[in-house]
Amino acid sequence: MFDNFLIRGDSLRNDVDEGEVTGFSLAVRNANYRGVYLSLHNGYFLEVDGVLYPVAVQRFEINGKAPRTFDEIRGAVWEHWNYDDEGILHVAAPGGLASGPHTVRLQQSVLAAYGYLSTDEEWVENPPTPGTGAGSDKTPQIISYPLVLTETKDAR
Amino acid sequence: MTIKRGVSLYSYQQSQFFKQLDLEGQIAEVGRNLDGADGIEIVDEMSLDYPDPGPAFEARWFELMNTYGTRPVAMDVGMDVLQFRDHVMSLQECADRLIADIRLAKRLGFSIVRTLSVAPIQVIEMALPIAESLDIKLGKEIHQPMVLEGPLVQEILDLAERTGSQHVGIVPDFGIFQFRASEVQLAWFGRRGAQTSAQEASVDLALGLRDGTAPFPHVDMTRHTAGNIRGDFNRFLSTGVTTEDMRDAFEGVKQWTQQRVDSPKDIDYVLVAEALTLSHTSADTLRELAPFVTHVHGKFNNMSAVPGMPGQFQELSIDYPLAIDALKAGGFDGYIDTEYEGQRYFQDQGVEELEDEVEQVRRHQEMLKRLIEAS
Numbered sequence: 001m002f003d004n005f006l007i008r009g010d011s012l013r014n015d016v017d018e019g020e021v022t023g024f025s026l027a028v029r030n031a032n033y034r035g036v037y038l039s040l041h042n043g044y045f046l047e048v049d050g051v052l053y054p055v056a057v058q059r060f061e062i063n064g065k066a067p068r069t070f071d072e073i074r075g076a077v078w079e080h081w082n083y084d085d086e087g088i089l090h091v092a093a094p095g096g097l098a099s100g101p102h103t104v105r106l107q108q109s110v111l112a113a114y115g116y117l118s119t120d121e122e123w124v125e126n127p128p129t130p131g132t133g134a135g136s137d138k139t140p141q142i143i144s145y146p147l148v149l150t151e152t153k154d155a156r
Numbered sequence: 157m158t159i160k161r162g163v164s165l166y167s168y169q170q171s172q173f174f175k176q177l178d179l180e181g182q183i184a185e186v187g188r189n190l191d192g193a194d195g196i197e198i199v200d201e202m203s204l205d206y207p208d209p210g211p212a213f214e215a216r217w218f219e220l221m222n223t224y225g226t227r228p229v230a231m232d233v234g235m236d237v238l239q240f241r242d243h244v245m246s247l248q249e250c251a252d253r254l255i256a257d258i259r260l261a262k263r264l265g266f267s268i269v270r271t272l273s274v275a276p277i278q279v280i281e282m283a284l285p286i287a288e289s290l291d292i293k294l295g296k297e298i299h300q301p302m303v304l305e306g307p308l309v310q311e312i313l314d315l316a317e318r319t320g321s322q323h324v325g326i327v328p329d330f331g332i333f334q335f336r337a338s339e340v341q342l343a344w345f346g347r348r349g350a351q352t353s354a355q356e357a358s359v360d361l362a363l364g365l366r367d368g369t370a371p372f373p374h375v376d377m378t379r380h381t382a383g384n385i386r387g388d389f390n391r392f393l394s395t396g397v398t399t400e401d402m403r404d405a406f407e408g409v410k411q412w413t414q415q416r417v418d419s420p421k422d423i424d425y426v427l428v429a430e431a432l433t434l435s436h437t438s439a440d441t442l443r444e445l446a447p448f449v450t451h452v453h454g455k456f457n458n459m460s461a462v463p464g465m466p467g468q469f470q471e472l473s474i475d476y477p478l479a480i481d482a483l484k485a486g487g488f489d490g491y492i493d494t495e496y497e498g499q500r501y502f503q504d505q506g507v508e509e510l511e512d513e514v515e516q517v518r519r520h521q522e523m524l525k526r527l528i529e530a531s
Contacts, residue, residue, distance in 0.1 A: 001500050002173060005507070033169040034201035037239045074241045083202045084172065111238045114381070115274030120237055120244040127241075137383060 001138040004145075006031050007106060008086065012147040014096035021096035023057075024048075026147070027086045031108050031139045035083040038062065038076040042109040044089060045131025045142060048102050053091045055130060061088040074127075097149050107142045109135035157489035159480070159528045162186070162195020162229050164453065165203055167496035167517050170503070170510065172202070177514070179203055180220055185514060187224025190521045195229040195491040196221070197270075197451075200257060207256060217264055229491050230268035230295070230327075230451055233257040235275055250275075251282035258283060262290045268450045270327050273299040274381070277311045284321055293323045295450030300331035301377035301385070303437040304445060308378060313448060328442060329453040329495070330479055332435040336362040337427070338457035338473040340511075344501040345427040354424035357416035361409070362431035372408035374436050375401065382433040389429045393422055405432055439475075439482035446486025457498035459519035468526065469519035480527045492528075494520045 011027035028044075030036065043055035059067035062081055067090045081087065109130035111123055119134070128134030131142060163186045171177035177185065186193055200206055205213065221227060233254060237245040245253075254271065261269045269292055271280060280294055287294050296312055298304060309326060316324050337345075342355040364370030377385060385402075392398040392406045406429075413420045413428045442449075455474070462468040470476075480492075494517050502511045 001503060002170075003504050005173070005503070029173065033166060034199050034234070035206060036201065037236060039239055039241050040236055077240050080201075080206050082205060084175075111241075112234075112236045113238075114272050115235050115276070116237055116244070123238060124242065124244060 001031055001033065002029065003139055003143050005029070006108065006139070006143065007104065007145050007147065009145075009147065010150075011088075012097070012102065012104070012149045013151050014149065015090055021094070023091045023093040024097045024149070025061075025088050025090045026104070028089050028106075028108065029086055030081060030083060030110065031136070032110070032112065033083070035081050035085070036110055036112045038079040038081045039074050040111045041070070041073055041081060042111050042127050042135050043070040043130050044109065045105070045107040045129075046089070046091065047105040048097065053093065057092040059090040059092070061090060099149050099151075101146060101148050104145045104147050105142050106145065107131050107133070107136050107139065111135045113137065157487075159483060159488060160195060160491045161190070161193040161521060161524050161528070162197055162451075162491040162493040163190065163193060163517060163521075164197035164199070164230075164232070164493045164495045166197070166199050166232070167494055168513050169202060170499045171513050174507075183220050183224050183226055185517075187226045189518060191525060193494075193521055194226050195493055196226045197230040197232065197491075197493040199232045199234075200260065201234060204260075207260065214263055221265070228265040228267075229493060230270050231257070231261040231264065231266045232270040233261075233272075235272055235279075247276060247278050248282065250279045254279060254283040255286050258287050258290060258292050258294075262292055267291070268293045268295050270295045270297055270450075273297040273302060273308075277315060280312075280324065281315055281319075284315070284319060284324060287323050288321060291323070293325060293450045295325050295327040297327045297329055297453065298332060299329045300334060300435045301380060301382055301433050302332065303376070303378055303435050304328065304332070304441040305437065306376075306378050309445065316448065325448040325450040326445065327450055327453060328445075329455045330474055330476065331453075331455040331497075332437045333439070333475045333479045334434055334457075334473050335366050335475060336434075336473050337430050338498065338501075339460070340458040340498045340501040341430070341473075342427075344504065345423065347504060348423055349421065350423045350427045351417055351420070353417045354413065354420065354427050357413060358428045358431055360416075361412050361428055362434055365431055365434070366436065370408070371412065372404050375405045375432065377433065377435070385433050386426070386429070389426065389432070393425055439478045442479060442482040443486040446483055446488040449483070449488055449490060451490045452483065452488075452492040453495045454492045454520065454524060455495045455497055456516075456520055457501070459516050459523065467522065469523050471520070471523065476523060477527060480524075484528075492524060494524070496520065
């Protein structure tokens with residue numbers, strides 16, 4: 001669902017910390033018709049121009065709190081990611097991305113489903129790796145987004 | 157007493173996503189533009205600051221109902237069993253969530269809580285005493301490809317009989333009366349490469365399975381979900397492996413496709429296999445079950461103009477006349493809530509190609525009103 005609209009088109013930018021470009025970020029929405037408990041949010045398959053950025057280098061910013069790793073997110077069992085709200089996906093990548101056009105391939109993994117599934121116990125022990133389709137039943141394929149990074153490091 | 161009309165705000169999910177209609181805008185549309193519809197159904201995790209929207213919102217909610225002449229009918233709740241991530245939720249934990257949702261529904265003036273079609277009967281039973289005490293009905297959704305006949309409805313009837321409760325029933329989703337792929341589903345498959353001949357083959361197979369003229373019989377999908385069937389068929393396509401109960405149907409789909417489609421690709425087979433995900437349930441059963449129906453999900457995929465009848469609209473893939481006649485014959489006088497789901501079949505395209513939810517819901521309400529009032 002919302003295949004082509006999960007990333008806000010003008011949201012790609014570099015993250016700057018104390019004058020240093022530490023990575024990049026983009027704004028995402030929940031690929032569903034509803035919100036979910038935040039803990040269910042299991043990270044992203046994310047590839048930019050052919051380079052894979054695994055969950056380990058991803059942090060997620062939502063609900064007015066500082067960006068959190070997905071290890072922290074899975075502990076947010078009573079916090080809700082509401083349907084209306086945009087989250088910011090931050091990616092640690094020293095130097096960031098060059099200005100100009102990029103091809104971003106993305107699939108979101110949210111372990112929300114309709115009731116009990118045969119994969120439940122397995123996913124407690126070993127959460128699926130995003131990009132396999134697991135936890136992505138409403139957008140089962142990886143979507144490609146042409147995005148342009150326009151800002152320079154002093155803009156943020 | 158007559159059937160009443162409402163709208164599930166689920167129908168406006170895309171307008172909400174794109175910030176075109178907020179909650180007030182959606183309620184205003186129902187109250188002002190649908191010729192007498194007044195029922196409001198929500199998905200709690202779509203419309204509310206969940207799980208506790210707070211007292212200020214509660215006050216505003218009732219103000220909105222008052223302003224637009226609408227009334228809360230049903231709240232749809234979920235069940236995500238991995239919420240705690242370190243264990244799978246127990247039945248009791250699922251019941252605890254349902255009970256919290258029942259209390260929330262009560263605070264917002266709803267009289268029905270709809271549980272998922274896959275909610276275990278034990279969970280419903282555990283929450284039932286609280287529902288009773290708050291005068292909230294629990295309705296279990298009966299969703300395509302489930303059927304009204306058989307164990308999944310029977311266990312609800314048994315629970316009602318065993319407890320003597322008037323507060324448990326079913327929510328038929330009219331997708332169970334879908335008898336062919338919708339034209340918008342066909343077009344969606346077409347843009348992904350399915351051939352025109354495969355689109356025709358899918359519809360013809362669905363009609364043949366309904367009439368008993370297909371080369372293999374309809375398989376009862378009661379224990380499956382449409383998603384599972386699709387996954388299993390994909391596995392069968394790539395590996396040839398499947399369960400014995402599905403083998404004849406899957407082989408049958410493959411042969412049907414090869415006879416009707418030149419050099420079929422996977423997407424052609426997958427489209428034809430959509431014919432397997434339809435419910436084949438009986439309108440007679442709906443008539444008999446009418447006393448147990450808490451309300452109805454008026455699911456639809458696309459409303460098109462009725463040729464030669466300006467201002468009238470139809471759903472080509474779902475047998476609405478049959479279903480509504482059965483409800484009337486059964487004496488049902490609750491709500492049918494419009495539940496538009498076809499918007500997703502446009503979302504692979506650009507923003508200018510998206511379907512207009514407001515217009516689709518208006519058309520659906522025109523049909524509902526006309527069919528309800530027909531003698």
